[in-house]
Amino acid sequence: MSLHIASRAGVRLSQRILKRNLATTAATVEECDVVIVGGGPAGLALASALASSQNAWRVLKVRLVEAGDLSKIREWNMPPGAYSNRVSSLTNASEDFLNRVGVWRHVAQERTCAMEDMQVWDGISDARIEFSANRLEVGSRSGSGVSYMARMVENLNLQRAALTHLEEHPSIQLLDKAKVETIVNEETNGGWPLVHLSTGQTLRARLLVGADGFNSPVRKFARIQSFGWSYPTQAIVATLRHAPHTIRPHTTAYQRFLPTGPIAFLPLSPTSASLVWSTRPDLAAALTKADPAILAIMINSAFRLPNISMKYLHDRIRGIVASGATLQLDEIRQEIAWREQSHQIESHSPLASALVDPFTSVVGVPPADSELYPPLVHDLQPDTVASFPLRLSHAESYIGEGKGARTVLIGDAAHTVHPLAGQGLNGGLLDAECLVRSIDGALATGSDIGSYTALARYARERYIQNHAMLSAVDKLHKLYSSELGPVVWARSVGVEIINELDVLKAGMMISAGANANVMKGSPGWNLLASSVESVSGGVQIAKALRQGLQSAAAGVLKQASNALAGRS
Template identity: 60%
Template sequence: MQVWDGISDARLTFSASEIGLERPQEGMARLTENLNLQRGLLRHLEKLPEVQLIDKTKVQSIIRDTEERGGWPLVHLDNGRVLRARLLVGADGFNSPVRSYAQISSFGWSYDTQGIVATMVHPPRGAFQGPNTTCYQRFLPTGPIAFLPLSPTVSSLVWSTRPHIASALTASDPDVFASMINAAFRLPELSLRYLYNRIIEAQANGTPLTHAEIQQEILWREQSHSIDHNSAYASAVIQPNADVGVPAADSESLPPLVTSLQPGTVATFPLRFNHTDSYIGEGQGSRTVLVGDAAHTVHPLAGQGLNLGIADVECLARCIDDALQKGGDVGSYTALLPYAQERYLENHTLMSAIDKLHKLYTSTLEPVVWARSVGVEVLNEFDSIKAALMMTAGARDHKLNNAAAGWNMAAKGVEGLAAGVNAAKLLSGGIGGMIGMGL
């Protein structure tokens, strides 16, 4: 994975080989389309006869049973059926009916940002390049743009930007949108602002820009920034045989050029931060528990939303299993408390870090840009810290090849300290000593 600052170009790189994963199938994380996740889950449920799947049915209401009958939640379906639940799990998204029934309050805020997703088509990597197994993310002041590989010729887009920019981009011709995706990974931020304004003004005047017009605009901006047309940073003219021959020296620093978007895959959604005050219902809302987006919603810049939900489910399953093994009541507060104790703080810590990261990278103030760039350059030298981040963010339990690998990471961390201080000295005469003393 390669992550860089859209203003200073300070770059942070992650490689699976740094945590002892050499083979391609042992990547630090795996990107899977939602349809495939659903298909795999349904196939697994078919092997579990004790699980009954009810589909094509809506929940009309959730009410509490009488105290004489235990006060269990009663789920009324639109087919007239009523489900009486010993434990009601709310895995029903941000606008959770289960959370409303349990009267669990939440706190948070909406970001002035829209998320854009799409499936992108591009040429395969050339014979002298590595496979399409690298994620790219550029942090722009308007929000990060991410390129997430799915196959040799298909990748997923997650672009967070201002609502008016998102509306203009998604309303444009798909070829224009594809050209803007390429430019967003390559052009300086000043030129991107100009292109946003051109697209918005053209749409306001009723004459949207054509693909040829936006390509001409991009070409002019590239020339004004002295970008060589043979460089990987050039996107105005896509060479038909660009994957043949020796690639540009900087080709691995950027994703492949997008040639088109799969029809029907472009979508937008508002971004927000939201966390419930509790994961367990009490009193009138007892015998309920929340997981995933019903409990927490986070900015997608770190790609951790689904991972947090999966970790919730894994932990809750352990708590339920433990209660059953001990002959306890799976819906009781006592049985569910370990789940809340384990997951709430862990989720909130990561969510807060992501929120601060979003706010940090939306600033264009020179001192802030300088400080975050120094931090990235120093962090990039600490292999041990990066390894810890990879093993955590990938939501997979990585086992290093042997015990020596752990010592190697520790040694690299010490080497990284010296290299990091040297990098800081290059950026500022006095910061190196400060970092050294602090550490």
Template identity: 30%
Template sequence: MFDIAIVGGGMVGAALAVATAQAGMKVALLERQQPGLITDDSAFDLRVSAINRRSEAWLQQLGAWQQLLVNRLAPYATLRAFEGNDAPLDFTAVELGEPHLGHIIENLHIQQALWQQLPATVEQFCPVQLLGYQQFHDYACLQTDQGEIKARLLIAADGAQSQLKQLAGIGSQGWLYQQACLLVHVNTGYDALPMTWQQFTSQGPRAYLPLPGKQASLVWYDDHLRIQQLAALSPHQLEQQIKQHFPAELGEFSVIKQGYFPLTRSHANQYVKGRLVLAGDAAHTINPLAGQGVNLGFADAQCLAALLVKQFAAGGDLAAPTLLAQYESERRKANLLMMSAMDVFYQVFSSKLKPLAQLRRLGLQVAAKAGPLKTYVGKYAAGLV
């Protein structure tokens, strides 16, 4: 009998496994496929995340940050937002008294570092296929192709299409946005800038994310059909499109690879059902406009782990309704606030209505001179408040 069985060994699930096992809990970690291997000279993966300072600090606490390869980390000290030729709105580490605001890191790299930090006491079921699920009075049971796995608490951290959430009959509310997102990995003619920037247009934002060396990740938001057409272009054809639609400051570059995904929002109707609790994308997906998705997932994991560690030390039931209700109450409010803020942001900055265009330009100009308010927003984006 395990204390906890975690379904999903991605960034959030692996972080939960490390945190709870380090506290002495008997943990089972289930993952459908073996994580990819990242080495110093591996080609960079398209899927990257902007890891804020709060997430960075927790990864350090878990010992996973120390497992990351330094030459694959891209720190940034400036967050820039602008529209047209207007003066940009900059949030800088210097203004906040910090060495940097965060890092751009490959998702696979973070997952690998967390798996390397898994205590030997964590029993890994990988690859494994989940077949069914049952709950009883004082434990829950997973049916898999490797047999039954029993635990006092189950954690669903198996992503936006969570199989465990579906087996439990937990519904979600949400929708597909009218836009999709194109990711483009490029080589540039200069060392990566220590900043991430986002240009707002009536078709959607264009963004630059630094990668180590003379590389970068470009992000292009537009309607579904347009993004599908762009994704199907040859590297040379895509380079010409980027030159036409990205700011000239991007400079010389060459396309290495590209991929795209639709933008979705979903929020589980409940985070808890008996001895099952949801975390990360299994509980919520968000418009990636501000790169907060994985940081929200880590915040879920950090909150849940802290509650479970305290309960375990006291000898209490890890699935106690009051404990799991506390987790859901805290994280649902925080996640809903961020999701709603991103929806407002999306509507305002994707609108072609002239009054809204004038309003958002004025908003950026006012925000640039907002003093304490600007400082607070910068700290919030960096996970410092």
């Protein structure tokens, strides 16, 4: 009998709770299963993948919140031949994912460019490594049967495609022009996150996804620490217009590692390319403010002149800026011409740029070795020059706990990467892919998709992968920003050796674009990380040696001076 009474008490309790819930939620709070904060590539990819998933779209109520105006992206349109300056090299794994999700068919294909070959060389020693997707037989095959390791795509082209895809899936609602004002925990009732928007709406989230970038408000709400550092480096981006290629097809990317940072030339079309030039902040400021024609000739030199001359030019620019004068095109051009002369660079050499007319350079028999350098840039597409600081950061965890429970981070909110390998966007897309897989798996077993157990798989899989990628990129950066003799020697030897080892190259290239079906995840980064690690170990030793020698020398000098002082 006592059991019977007790059972009624239990039912009463749950009914009471139920009533209270309905009272507080009915008026203003909208119950959601997934709230994605951020309409960047990662957030839109996640929404698109949820829309195309087997079960998720049917049973989950998904909302995407974006502060900006998404209709501007939806209506984004650029004339053929003009390109946005935010371009990513999409790996084959990412492309494969977008294809499966159904976003890829909305991407304007004629605005993308397959990257079949890659030329990477050392700014000091000129040691060179060549990647060719065809020769190594890795990577995806395009319709014509040609392998490519990655594909250059404008971020806006991708975002627009995702939005077009989402138009076909009205079950996923996009709330744009809606800023996240605050995110708070419910005080009672399970402690789910409540997202208050500037539109007055409040969303109660079973799962809150932070796809809100480097300064992620969601990450702050979840009290997840992020560790990392800024590099004393600024990246200049621009869309380049250049002379047509002579020998190579236009599907080659070029990257030179200068001690000030890498400069990359990423193909967009036979006569356009995207620039990512990481350099010192003061130089970046001077070059982005200057006449674009100056930046254009500096880009040509940065791929060609020996480092000592680049250093000289940098110092010259710093000097002019410090004196308060503006940079003059003719003055810089003459400086470059003079440096070329002093290096005995003939006017027909592929290394010559200052006095060469980019259009006549393609006439006649191209000079020997001209395929080792990108074609000459003649000008920059107007209004495409921009620069942004470089940093590396990694969240301590991808899942919130305790008061931050039911939150998960993807994309830049979880990890920001030095863009020297073009991995930032790919990481975000693969995060989205993995998270949707975890959500689908959780739904199949009736789990609560906001629970720690349901999300743990995502965190475990992606954290390790992203960490390997981040550390490889960071080590590459450190390795290549050194001018120390032994380091240059070590990395050059390393690069030369790697160039001979097709297996290792294939591994590195998989980082740039494995077919997801061939290689699950990216062992390439692990391989790259460990191979770079051994070289950077050498860097540490060389640094230690130098410090040791310096202190030893200082000690000898001190003793000598003491001895002298004692004698006098």
